Amino acid sequence: MKRVIATAALVVLAAAFVFAGGNKDTGAAKQLVVGANIYSFADNFMNGVMKPEFERYAVEKGVKIEIVDSEGQQAKLNDQVDVFITKKVNVLAINLVDPAAASAIIAKAKKANIPLVLFNKEATEAGAMASYDKVWYVGTNSAESGIIQGQMMVADWKANPAWDLNKDGVVQYVLLKGEPGHPDAEARTKESVKAFVDAGIKVQQLALEADPNWSTQHGNDKMAAWLTSSFGKDIELVICNNDGMAFGAINALKAAGKKLPLYGVDALDQALTHIADGEMNGTVLNDGVNQARATLDLAINAAKGLPVTEGTAWKLTTDGAKAVRVPYLPVTPKNYKDFQKK
Ligand code: BGC
Ligand code: CA
Secondary structure, three states: OHHHHHHHHHHHHHHHHHHOOOOOOOOOOOOOEEEEEEOOOOOHHHHHHHHHHHHHHHHHHOOEEEEEEOOOOHHHHHHHHHHHHHOOOOEEEEOOOOHHHHHHHHHHHHHHOOOEEEEOOOOOOOOOHHHOOOEEEEEOOHHHHHHHHHHHHHHHHHHOHHHOOOOOOEEEEEEEEEOOOOHHHHHHHHHHHHHHHHOOOEEEEEEEEEOOOOOHHHHHHHHHHHHOOOOHHHOOEEEEOOHHHHHHHHHHHHHOOOOOOEEOOEOOHHHHHHHHOOOOOEEEEOOHHHHHHHHHHHHHHHHOOOOOOOOOOOOOOOOOOOEEEOOOEEEOOOOHHHHOOO
16 A cells, blocks of 8 residues: 555656656656856855855746856856857856956857846946847946945944044055956945045055955955055954955954954855954845846746746846846844844
């Protein structure tokens, strides 16, 4: 009897498998395939937030997503896109390695007549997005993260006169920038510092370093070097354009037995813990979960030939950028608990 039930269960399972598109030979509705990449699996935010949500949400949506690692090499990504096209994926979801190299990818998709959703790194070449009617972008308004981070820092600076170590009324800061030419890195660098200037507070940049990988190792190495440099004792504020680099800077500060006001962007789980422990003064939620969902929602609609935002809550910008921009949010010692996973 038991065996009969087990066999019956197996038959049901097999039927469900065919129904879900697992069997290609039956002519049953084929599962939609999304060919995707992450510019580097070594990136904390991309690998820790966006990739898992892509995988989870694809299951929820009943589509198949194949995600490859471009290992920080645009040439590798170009080849990966060729392979996806040869495999006849239904749609591409692409995280550029080099934001200035979008046109090559767009041209490939256009030639193959496969819709393309770019995400996280916005194309910087003028005209690239307009060159194909089936390319869209999902990301953020880069400047917004810098503005929010800047406003948090200005408010805290005003509330903590002791932070002005040399009492000269000027903020002596160091800045970990991230990838040069990346719209997020460029806008954050500009806007966070501008918030002080707009508030009438003078700033002095003691050091700024870029890193194409936005990495913790880089944050650690640079902060450690700055602390032992001639201006080490003058640093009053550490501005980090992402949490990954902030974690490295925190390590270096701890190793040197120092504590300085320090801010990041992304609101990774570890950043929330650092805020709880008083090792970080704030971060900005970069909502990778919703960016992954929006990317897949647009990709699925595009693959079906539907208007990309149909049946979703996403809105395309009206400025011709063909973009969905997910908002950033400030994360402070007051509200960080709201962002911790329950
Ligand atoms: C994130 C960074 C990440 C970068 C990768 C940014 O939006 O804030 O943490 O390294 O995207 O492109
Ligand atoms: Ca000062």
